[in-house]
Amino acid sequence: MKAVVKTKVGVGNIELMDYPKPVAKPGEVIVKVMAAGVCGTDVKILHNETWSNPPVILGHEYSGVVESVGEGVTSVKPGDRVVSETGQVICGNCEYCKTGHQLMCEKRLSIGYGVDGAFAEYIAIREAIIHKIPDNLSFDCAALCEPFAVALHGTWDSGNILPTDTVLVMGPGAIGQLAAQAAKARGATVIMGGIPNDAGRLEIAKSLGVDEVFTEFSEEKIREMTGGKGVDVAIDCTGAAPAIRNAMHVVKRTGRFVQIGLTKPTMEIEYSLLTGREISIVGSFGHQWHNWEQAIKLMSTGKAKVDALITGHYPLEQWRDALGDMENQRGIKILIHPNQQ
Ligand SMILES: [Zn+2]
Numbered sequence: 001m002k003a004v005v006k007t008k009v010g011v012g013n014i015e016l017m018d019y020p021k022p023v024a025k026p027g028e029v030i031v032k033v034m035a036a037g038v039c040g041t042d043v044k045i046l047h048n049e050t051w052s053n054p055p056v057i058l059g060h061e062y063s064g065v066v067e068s069v070g071e072g073v074t075s076v077k078p079g080d081r082v083v084s085e086t087g088q089v090i091c092g093n094c095e096y097c098k099t100g101h102q103l104m105c106e107k108r109l110s111i112g113y114g115v116d117g118a119f120a121e122y123i124a125i126r127e128a129i130i131h132k133i134p135d136n137l138s139f140d141c142a143a144l145c146e147p148f149a150v151a152l153h154g155t156w157d158s159g160n161i162l163p164t165d166t167v168l169v170m171g172p173g174a175i176g177q178l179a180a181q182a183a184k185a186r187g188a189t190v191i192m193g194g195i196p197n198d199a200g201r202l203e204i205a206k207s208l209g210v211d212e213v214f215t216e217f218s219e220e221k222i223r224e225m226t227g228g229k230g231v232d233v234a235i236d237c238t239g240a241a242p243a244i245r246n247a248m249h250v251v252k253r254t255g256r257f258v259q260i261g262l263t264k265p266t267m268e269i270e271y272s273l274l275t276g277r278e279i280s281i282v283g284s285f286g287h288q289w290h291n292w293e294q295a296i297k298l299m300s301t302g303k304a305k306v307d308a309l310i311t312g313h314y315p316l317e318q319w320r321d322a323l324g325d326m327e328n329q330r331g332i333k334i335l336i337h338p339n340q341q
């Protein structure tokens, strides 16, 4: 089968190549990949800016159809439309595995960089992390389940948004847009922030129901929008120090700041806000089982609008163009289609 493979550690070293089609081991399922989203992580793997475990097939956000099942698999059958979580290898026995925090398992290997991922015609995945999707959810939208689950974990679990909250989301990329949708689904008022380059993506956010957007941060304006108080919750989806500092500074007294965007190991923040204004800072990584069910339900019932976030489609052969669009922030979510729909 055709697959996009990181062949060895280092800058570049990614190729479209012929790769053995996976065979289902006991407890595993082979999924024919219909749509796979490109993520910032894929670009980081290309430039050797994050860990990967080559030779390994890239891609960790996807949807598809069950092609075959291994021994002992009972919950899905060939022909089922599915998505899957990313933690393909875990120990299963540690505190994290036993309490639903499997992405925190020290033995975890995720698809797309730890073990073979979804930029290929087929992927092998363990039954326990598969979620079935309803017929009215397109493969394209379903491929957004992974980033949506990340956004829901940050917004609902870590942010604990209430309908009366005003929420500031920094960054109009896919995770930011989906965090905004998650906050809107809870009834909150949402302000989304970006930089002048983000005007187009912020327009899309507005068309999807975001209440206010800005391309230039102004503390005064945010205080105006919130009756002088500041926002109840700020959610950073950029990982960029200036955005983080700005957002943290306009969180109301006793408010919350949630970090979803991946940051550099160290950065300067206004640490005295923790005591001076009694704000809390919460980190959020990945997703849990329930976030996937939430993402599927929100999309299939129309309570979250995501169609407009899908801005590009490429066949597997054009993986370079797909990663290029991601890297240069052309559009929001770019999909790769390893099989014709
Ligand atoms: Zn991702």
Ligand SMILES: [Zn+2]
Binding pocket: 090, 091, 092, 093, 094, 095, 096, 097, 105, 106, 107
């Ligand atoms: Zn474990």
